[in-house]
Amino acid sequence: xxxxxxxxxxxxxxxxxxxxxxxxxxxxxxxxxxxxxxxxxxxxxxxxxxxxxxxxxxxxxxxxxxxxxxxxxxxxxxxxxxxxxxxxxxxxxxxxxxxxxxxxxxxxxxxxxxxxxxxxxxxxxxxxxxxxxxxxxxxxxxxxxxxxxxxxxxxxxxxxxxxxxxxxxxxxxxxxxxxxxxxxxxxxxxxxxxxxxxxxxxxxxxxxx
Amino acid sequence: xxxxxxxxxxxxxxxxxxxxxxxxxxxxxxxxxxxxxxxxxxxxxxxxxxxxxxxxxxxxxxxxxxxxxxxxxxxxxxxxxxxxxxxxxxxxxxxxxxxxxxxxxxxxxxxxxxxxxxxxxxxxxxxxxxxxxxxxxxxxxxxxxxxxxxxxxxxxxxxxxxxxxxxxxxxxxxxxxxxxxxxxxxxxxxxxxxxxxxxxx
Numbered sequence: 157x158x159x160x161x162x163x164x165x166x167x168x169x170x171x172x173x174x175x176x177x178x179x180x181x182x183x184x185x186x187x188x189x190x191x192x193x194x195x196x197x198x199x200x201x202x203x204x205x206x207x208x209x210x211x212x213x214x215x216x217x218x219x220x221x222x223x224x225x226x227x228x229x230x231x232x233x234x235x236x237x238x239x240x241x242x243x244x245x246x247x248x249x250x251x252x253x254x255x256x257x258x259x260x261x262x263x264x265x266x267x268x269x270x271x272x273x274x275x276x277x278x279x280x281x282x283x284x285x286x287x288x289x290x291x292x293x294x295x296x297x298x299x300x301x302x303x304x305x306x307x308x309x310x311x312x313x314x315x316x317x318x319x320x321x322x323x324x325x326x327x328x329x330x331x332x333x334x335x336x337x338x339x340x341x342x343x344x345x346x347x348x349x350x351x352x353x354x355x356x357x358x359x360x361x362x363x364x365x
Numbered sequence: 366x367x368x369x370x371x372x373x374x375x376x377x378x379x380x381x382x383x384x385x386x387x388x389x390x391x392x393x394x395x396x397x398x399x400x401x402x403x404x405x406x407x408x409x410x411x412x413x414x415x416x417x418x419x420x421x422x423x424x425x426x427x428x429x430x431x432x433x434x435x436x437x438x439x440x441x442x443x444x445x446x447x448x449x450x451x452x453x454x455x456x457x458x459x460x461x462x463x464x465x466x467x468x469x470x471x472x473x474x475x476x477x478x479x480x481x482x483x484x485x486x487x488x489x490x491x492x493x494x495x496x497x498x499x500x501x502x503x504x505x506x507x508x509x510x511x512x513x514x515x516x517x518x519x520x521x522x523x524x525x526x527x528x529x530x531x532x533x534x535x536x537x538x539x540x541x542x543x544x545x546x547x548x549x550x551x552x553x554x555x556x557x558x559x560x561x562x563x564x565x566x
Contacts, residue, residue: 162377164372166381166384168496168560170372171375188497228530228531233526239518243536246535250545251517254517258514258518290383291401298551301511301514304511308517311462311465312526315462316526355398
């Protein structure tokens, strides 16, 4: 029995006899309805392109001011990192670390990994770290919380509007674009395909491993 | 259609990380494709989930009774608990935002705690449940967990921006407890193996 033609649902452990799905098709588990496969058009090329864009956008989103408020003639602007530092200085370092990881470090690592992986696959360049990077990216998926942060900005703005005029900075537009890009990356990145390609690359270039 | 049987009973293990299929007869301990450890089910799933869930239950109490944020204006401090902040938002007419915070900071963590407890109990006591329905409930729980971080991020933004001579915002001890609840419940959901629901069928 060739195990390639079979798949197992990760959430209900059903052994499924899968036909190779066409692009645009969605394959759900017949027993628990989990989305199993969703092949995308030009998955590697698009992921690579989005990752480059995301990596570039990461910097303006982090270093340009997001929102500014004015109170009693004083202006205060905030970036992602200044919130982390503010929490740190009032001795809330556990919270500060959590915010730093979920809104700055993990997004950066996640985008860098998807850039590295899709880049290597795009240029058919074997690398023995590809497997490790894929696993790291897989485990980071849940901890990249940019869109949650965006919602927090909205709620904070509504609260602050009551006490002071707001100024939206260029960083905010970069930040919104970054969220759109990360969403595009996760929808174009076809994990089963990536794993197949990595396995294939390792097979054709056995000396690299 | 292939017989609707658990893959494990037919001698297959799926790699947790890359989805590779391995035959049990080969007695491999690591995945031939991605080198991660192979397990029939997530290791010690029930014990780990229970431990993480109990910790978050206990931390949920200080998270709700201590102030999460203190607004100090010219020396006078005004401490808010999570519920107090929501009531104030609704009182001042910001009902949609108030509801949003209510859902993210109270409804989501609470339904996560209850839902995960029911999942653990139903596996442990082998309750006759609708595995399909509960797998879907599990999926929703795992998806919504991260949105509870809303309050934590909001505090970091407010503490940073509202920092003027005379007026500033300070985070309270509940912030640490609440962040811990969110993270621990996320780990709890990650450690729970929904396939255990199907093994009892």
